Amino acid sequence: MPDWQERITRETNPAVRVEHDLRYRLAEPLILGARTWADLGCGNGVAAADAVGGMYPGRAVLVDAEERAVETAASELRAGETVPVVADLTDRDALARLRETILEGEGPRAVTCFEVIEHLQTFVPLVELLSELAEAGEATVLLSVPNDDFWAIDNPFHETTWGEGSFAELRSLLPGGTVVARQLALQGSAVVPEGHDGEKVTVAIQPAAEGAVPTHFLAAMGPQAAALGVHAGVAQTDLDETRAWERQRESDLAHMEALHRQIARLQGENDGFRTELQANHREFEDWRRYIHELEGKLGLPLSGHK
Amino acid sequence: MKVCFLVNDLQLSGGVGVVVEHARRLAHDHGFDTALVLVREQELPSWRYEALADVRVLPLEEARRERFDVAVATWWETTFTLFDVPAERHAYFVQSLEDRFYRHDQAERVGAALTLDLPVAFITEARWIQRTLQELRPGAPVHLVRNGIDKRAFASPDAIETRLDGPLRVLVEGHPGVWFKGVPDAVASVRAMREPHHLTIVTGWPEELGELADAADRVESQLTHREMAAVYAESDVVLKLSHVEGMYGPPLEGFHMGATTVTTEVTGHDEYVRHGWNGMVVDWDDVRGTARTLDLLARDRRYLHFLKHNALATARGWPTWEQAAQFMALALLRVRREAPPTADDSAAALMSDLRGGIEAYREHLVERGDFARQVERVERLKRIGPVGKARAVWRSPAVQRTVGPHVLRAAKRVLGR
Numbered sequence: 001m002p003d004w005q006e007r008i009t010r011e012t013n014p015a016v017r018v019e020h021d022l023r024y025r026l027a028e029p030l031i032l033g034a035r036t037w038a039d040l041g042c043g044n045g046v047a048a049a050d051a052v053g054g055m056y057p058g059r060a061v062l063v064d065a066e067e068r069a070v071e072t073a074a075s076e077l078r079a080g081e082t083v084p085v086v087a088d089l090t091d092r093d094a095l096a097r098l099r100e101t102i103l104e105g106e107g108p109r110a111v112t113c114f115e116v117i118e119h120l121q122t123f124v125p126l127v128e129l130l131s132e133l134a135e136a137g138e139a140t141v142l143l144s145v146p147n148d149d150f151w152a153i154d155n156p157f158h159e160t161t162w163g164e165g166s167f168a169e170l171r172s173l174l175p176g177g178t179v180v181a182r183q184l185a186l187q188g189s190a191v192v193p194e195g196h197d198g199e200k201v202t203v204a205i206q207p208a209a210e211g212a213v214p215t216h217f218l219a220a221m222g223p224q225a226a227a228l229g230v231h232a233g234v235a236q237t238d239l240d241e242t243r244a245w246e247r248q249r250e251s252d253l254a255h256m257e258a259l260h261r262q263i264a265r266l267q268g269e270n271d272g273f274r275t276e277l278q279a280n281h282r283e284f285e286d287w288r289r290y291i292h293e294l295e296g297k298l299g300l301p302l303s304g305h306k
Numbered sequence: 307m308k309v310c311f312l313v314n315d316l317q318l319s320g321g322v323g324v325v326v327e328h329a330r331r332l333a334h335d336h337g338f339d340t341a342l343v344l345v346r347e348q349e350l351p352s353w354r355y356e357a358l359a360d361v362r363v364l365p366l367e368e369a370r371r372e373r374f375d376v377a378v379a380t381w382w383e384t385t386f387t388l389f390d391v392p393a394e395r396h397a398y399f400v401q402s403l404e405d406r407f408y409r410h411d412q413a414e415r416v417g418a419a420l421t422l423d424l425p426v427a428f429i430t431e432a433r434w435i436q437r438t439l440q441e442l443r444p445g446a447p448v449h450l451v452r453n454g455i456d457k458r459a460f461a462s463p464d465a466i467e468t469r470l471d472g473p474l475r476v477l478v479e480g481h482p483g484v485w486f487k488g489v490p491d492a493v494a495s496v497r498a499m500r501e502p503h504h505l506t507i508v509t510g511w512p513e514e515l516g517e518l519a520d521a522a523d524r525v526e527s528q529l530t531h532r533e534m535a536a537v538y539a540e541s542d543v544v545l546k547l548s549h550v551e552g553m554y555g556p557p558l559e560g561f562h563m564g565a566t567t568v569t570t571e572v573t574g575h576d577e578y579v580r581h582g583w584n585g586m587v588v589d590w591d592d593v594r595g596t597a598r599t600l601d602l603l604a605r606d607r608r609y610l611h612f613l614k615h616n617a618l619a620t621a622r623g624w625p626t627w628e629q630a631a632q633f634m635a636l637a638l639l640r641v642r643r644e645a646p647p648t649a650d651d652s653a654a655a656l657m658s659d660l661r662g663g664i665e666a667y668r669e670h671l672v673e674r675g676d677f678a679r680q681v682e683r684v685e686r687l688k689r690i691g692p693v694g695k696a697r698a699v700w701r702s703p704a705v706q707r708t709v710g711p712h713v714l715r716a717a718k719r720v721l722g723r
Contacts, residue, residue: 124336124635131640149623160629161622165452165577168433172450173636 015235017047019183019215022233023114024051026181026218027142029227031112034058034140036105038098040089040126041065041116045073048112054078059105063087063098089116092125099129102139108224109139115216117145118158127173134222135175142228144183144218145170167217178221179228182214188234205232308375309638310341310391311399312384316363320555321401324431324453325380326358331631333360338635343369343377345387366390375642378429382418388426397641398422400430402552402573403438407486411670416663423659425652427641429634431553434573443655446647449637452577453553454630455621459531460538460562462621466614467564469542473502474604477541477565478522479556480548483514488547488570491593493518495545498597501604508537538563542610543603548572549590557585561621566613568599578624584616 024031024047031037031052038061039048045062060079063086064070070084083101087094102109111133117123133139148155149163160166171180184207192199207230220228292302309332311325325342332338341362364372369391377393379385382404388396398421405418422439427447430436439448476496480487489509496505507522508529509515519525526537538544544560544567554574557567561578567585569575581587586603588596603610687693699705 122335122632124632124639127636128639132643152619152622154622160632161625163623165433166625166629168436169450169452169633172436172448173633173640 015185015237018233018235020114021047021050022183022231023142023144023216023218024048024112025233026228026231027110027112028052029229030110030140030142030220030224031056033224033227034108034110036061036102036107036109036139038063038102038109038111038139039073040111040113041119042073043069045069045076048073049076049078052077056080059083061085061098061101061105063089065089089126090120090122095125095129099133102133107138109133110224111139111141113141113143115144115146117143118148118155118160118162121159123160127170131173131175131221134178134225137223140220140222140224140227142218142220144216146216147214150213162217164217167219171219174219175221177225178219179225181218181220181228182209182212183216183218184209184212185215186232186234190236203234207232307336307635307638307642308339308373309378310343310364310369310372310374310376310393311378311380312343312345312388312391313380314346314383315344316342321381321552324401324553325399326361327454327456327627328451328631328634329361330358331627332635332638335628335631336635338638341369341372341374343391345384376638378638379421379426382421385421385424388424395427395641395644395646396424397427397429397638398424400428400435400439402550403435406550409485410666416659416666420656420659420663423652423656425647425649427644427647429637429641432574432577434576435552443651445651447641447644449640451633451637452625452630453555454625454627455558455562456531457562457626460535460559460621462562462618463539463564466611466618468607468611470607473504474499474600474610475504475506475540475542476600477506477508477537477544477560479508479544479546481511481514482509482516482518483511486548486550488549488590490518491547491591491596492545493521494593495547495596495600497521498593499600499604500597501601503600503604506537506541508534534559535563538565541565542614543568543600545596545600546570546572547588547590547596551575553577558621558624561617562624564614564618566603566610566617568596568603578620580616580620582613584613584620586613 028051031048035058037056037058039045040063042048042062042064054076056077056079058079059081060074060077061083062070062073062077064073065086065088067084067086070086074082074084083105085098085101087098089095102111111130113126113130117126120126130141130143134141145162145167146158147163148158148161149165171178186205186207188203190201288304295302311329313322313325316322316326329340329342333340340360341364343364343366345366366387372392374391374393376395376397377388377391378397378399379388380399380401385398388398400422403422405415408415408418422442427449428439428443429449429451430439431451431453433450436448436450439446478489478492478496480489480492482489489507493505493507496503504524505522506524506526507515507519508526510527512519512525512527515522515525526533529537538560541560541563542565544557544565546554546557546567546569548554548570549572551572551574554572554577557569557575558578560567561584567579568588569579569585570590571587575587579585579587586599588599603613688697700710
């Protein structure tokens with residue numbers, strides 16, 4: 001069942017949260033190696049804060065369309081210097097100002113732009129800006145798009161559709177030397193004997209991207225693009241929460257379906273009443289005609305006529 | 307950003323339609339100053355394209371007096387004049403490997419292939435062309451911009467209507483006279499079906515159908531996009547047995563309207579067709595096998611529904627024209643920003659292909675020389691007195707009516723041994 005939760009919060013479904021966290025963990029060496037970091041579409045900054053250990057010593061340019069999100073991200077991140085920017089990332093003037101803001105900060109610079117492009121009515125100016133920053137060696141850029149195409153997801157929050165083909169298009173338009181990564185879904189399980197609760201365990205996996213269906217596509221471009229490494233993340237599933245979350249949705253859906261049925265029933269009743277009313281109307285018309293005929297024969301004024 | 311696309315004409319065709327759509331949206335959605343440059347004298351009236359108002363249509367002479375940021379060739383013959391148009395950068399929008407449209411002994415085949423060696427940035431609409439160009443021209447910029455689909459015209463239903471019975475509704479689309487479209491094979495396959503079926507043929511050239519039309523329950527021509535969408539919506543299967551395609555639009559349009567496809571493994575099909583998932587892939591020149599595949603779909607309605615259901619889901623993930631135009635805008639901006647490709651690499655590729663072309667030409671000449679010698683021998687034989695007389699007797703109606711057929715049958719028997 002599709003999840004339309006577009007803002008990552010501490011209450012987000014663990015699987016979605018892990019996906020999101022992992023992208024920031026992938027970017028961690030770029031972010032921590034940069035004196036200036038711009039996070040485009042920063043949201044609440046929850047995952048970013050975790051990735052940098054809750055404290056970023058450099059200059060953080062936090063960009064989002066919503067002021068409240070930027071404020072929350074600023075408090076979560078506790079950067080050495082925070083530059084909050086509320087901007088429409090489709091607007092060329094806003095992007096020109098953003099570019100200046102980013103370049104005002106010292107290098108090396110990193111720009112993260114996760115799950116943003118698909119929300120924009122036009123991604124042309126933003127991709128142009130990111131490509132130019134990377135090509136000029138002014139910043140290392142890491143961006144991601146979802147693989148909606150695979151599930152034929154019609155996400156009402158997404159302005160454009162992304163998948164293998166669209167990402168191939170994007171990749172062909174990014175600067176040479178762009179490093180591409182595929183984010184894959186993992187599943188697992190753990191056994192914890194009594195007395196071992198909370199013990200750390202290391203799981204060896206060799207994720208193979210070739211032929212696998214990714215959940216997301218990532219592209220890194222710019223001076224440090226090659227710094228990307230293999231990362232994996234797992235989170236313990238809170239089955240209680242998951243069940244509550246899924247049951248709530250099932251329950252909501254069932255409730256909605258019941259409402260639909262009720263509406264359909266009421267509609268049916270309504271149609272019945274309408275038909276009955278129309279029949280009554282026709283009957284009354286017949287009576288009126290008959291009475292008027294009688295009144296006409298008796299020379300009386302027609303009732304209902306002034 | 308000032309861009310022009312070079313076209314031979316504005317006649318209604320898939321390729322020109324794509325160019326017009328991009329030009330229109332670049333102007334309307336992205337504020338580009340966009341022009342369509344007609345490189346040939348126009349003999350036929352052009353089709354009216356909707357909302358071309360934002361796009362200028364210029365004759366070549368006028369375009370020569372302007373200066374563009376990027377001038378884009380859109381068909382191999384338009385490259386002849388590409389460099390006559392003053393522009394900062396020259397690009398080539400490759401919609402198919404057009405040399406494949408010609409048979410091996412046609413001069414155009416070499417000509418079309420050579421145009422891929424020009425020192426230009428390439429933009430193409432299918433990954434198979436992108437891969438081929440990258441192999442042919444390593445180092446040359448090759449940008450991918452897939453065609454969008456007009457989702458207002460090809461407006462998908464929310465779900466597929468389940469058809470449990472009735473004849474399998476098959477749609478065959480294409481130019482019957484163009485060898486690589488495989489229309490005669492498609493019609494023959496439907497004819498060879500054993501299960502009940504209903505065949506609709508859609509073609510812009512109905513007069514060229516000839517006896518193929520007899521197999522059709524319905525023939526449609528010159529349809530608008532919306533009318534075409536309605537025909538797809540009435541179909542279960544879009545049957546395409548093409549030998550050459552670029553981005554391969556018709557089955558995808560069918561997918562949008564809830565039809566599946568039976569197709570050859572033609573270039574472009576792998577962009578969205580998956581055998582047994584959203585369509586069926588059959589062999590070339592296999593009329594019987596194709597007919598059996600259609601029979602299977604006619605019989606197994608559960609499977610047919612599965613394919614149609616997945617075809618519709620595939621369509622949902624395909625980009626709109628709005629999205630496609632965004633990629634085209636990015637591609638053109640990138641072409642303008644990048645340094646133009648060097649002439650050295652281009653020249654090396656050009657000379658290599660030219661050499662290949664000359665070799666092929668030489669082989670054809672040798673082949674033709676052989677044929678000419680054989681013909682000459684036959685002609686000499688014909689000129690011998692008694693042979694000439696015997697031929698004249700053989701041709702006489704009296705002989706043809708009486709002993710002629712018996713002699714032919716006897717000759718066939720002897721030769722058959």
